[in-house]
Amino acid sequence: xxxxxxxxxxxxxxxxxxxxxxxxxxxxxxxxxxxxxxxxxxxxxxxxxxxxxxxxxxxxxxxxxxxxxxxxxxxxxxxxxxxxxxxxxxxxxxxxxxxxxxxxxxxxxxxxxxxxxxxxxxxxxxxxxxxxxxxxxxxxxxxxxxxxxxxxxxxxxxxxxxxxxxxxxxxxxxxxxxxxxxxxxxxxxxxxxxxxxxxxxxxxxxxxxxxxxxxxxxxxxxxxxxxxxxxxxxxxxxxxxxxxxxxxxxxxxxxxxxxxxxxxxxxxxxxxxxxxxxxxxxxxxxxxxxxxxxxxxxx
Numbered sequence: 295x296x297x298x299x300x301x302x303x304x305x306x307x308x309x310x311x312x313x314x315x316x317x318x319x320x321x322x323x324x325x326x327x328x329x330x331x332x333x334x335x336x337x338x339x340x341x342x343x344x345x346x347x348x349x350x351x352x353x354x355x356x357x358x359x360x361x362x363x364x365x366x367x368x369x370x371x372x373x374x375x376x377x378x379x380x381x382x383x384x385x386x387x388x389x390x391x392x393x394x395x396x397x398x399x400x401x402x403x404x405x406x407x408x409x410x411x412x413x414x415x416x417x418x419x420x421x422x423x424x425x426x427x428x429x430x431x432x433x434x435x436x437x438x439x440x441x442x443x444x445x446x447x448x449x450x451x452x453x454x455x456x457x458x459x460x461x462x463x464x465x466x467x468x469x470x471x472x473x474x475x476x477x478x479x480x481x482x483x484x485x486x487x488x489x490x491x492x493x494x495x496x497x498x499x500x501x502x503x504x505x506x507x508x509x510x511x512x513x514x515x516x517x518x519x520x521x522x523x524x525x526x527x528x529x530x531x532x533x534x535x536x537x538x539x540x541x542x543x544x545x546x547x548x549x550x551x552x553x554x555x556x557x558x559x560x561x562x563x564x565x566x567x568x569x570x571x572x573x574x575x576x577x578x579x580x581x582x583x584x585x586x587x588x589x590x591x592x593x
Contacts, residue, residue, distance in 0.1 A: 298346060301459060305383055306356055307354075312352050318341055336370055339475065381409040410442060417447060425443075487559065488524055503529045504537070519563045525571055529575055
């Protein structure tokens with residue numbers, strides 16, 4: 295019997311949702327960093343084996359938003375729980391019980407979708423008695439279908455989790471062709487890889503203030519190189535100066551690091567040219583949010 299279904303991964307920022315997705319798929323489809331709110335979009339990752347297909351949805355971290363972009367990110371994550379077969383609610387193993395998580399349980403209860411509590415980053419834990427107290431508190435606050443401790447970083451217990459997810463799913467069709475890993479286009483993945491390098495190399499307000507667009511992506515005439523023109527969008531001239539760097543040094547570093555990952559993704563030589571421009575307060579302006587693909591759903 296072939297099983298299939300949709301599984302959303304939700305939780306606060308920086309609990310390891312994207313790392314988990316990459317671990318399950320054994321390749322990188324979601325960018326990761328130590329900066330909160332790294333994931334801005336819903337990212338589909340498709341797990342395939344001989345008897346199942348599981349479509350995972352990696353979501354932005356749920357948080358108290360300070361911008362319209364932040365509001366969109368949190369609402370898009372919450373909205374997924376209404377349309378899937380299973381919810382993975384992920385928390386950090388090293389953190390005590392958080393009221394913010396308890397509040398999310400109210401939204402989970404409305405959807406009535408089965409929920410697994412996933413305690414991630416077990417590799418960081420030494421005081422397991424304290425962890426058990428926190429898990430018991432969460433279990434008392436919500437009726438989880440199951441509870442798992444994993445390390446998305448090392449892969450600990452991830453295979454056992456996949457096995458139990460398959461047991462929960464019902465018989466179903468193969469939604470995507472065999473071998474599919476994501477339904478996101480290459481332009482999206484390229485954009486995200488460039489944004490990841492900005493997150494790695496910058497600090498303070500810069501990581502939250504940038505957007506990357508792919509302005510052109512096509513083969514050269516000889517079809518020996520993929521030519522990519524991208525733009526990093528910031529909110530203030532001072533941020534643009536930081537992104538460019540002295541004599542263009544920062545922009546060059548971003549391009550060099552991104553080029554390596556993009557060539558690995560496409561398995562093809564690329565020529566990457568990156569520009570930077572200012573769009574003031576773009577995260578709070580509906581026009582820009584819609585142009586960049588962030589269209590909050592009407593509740």
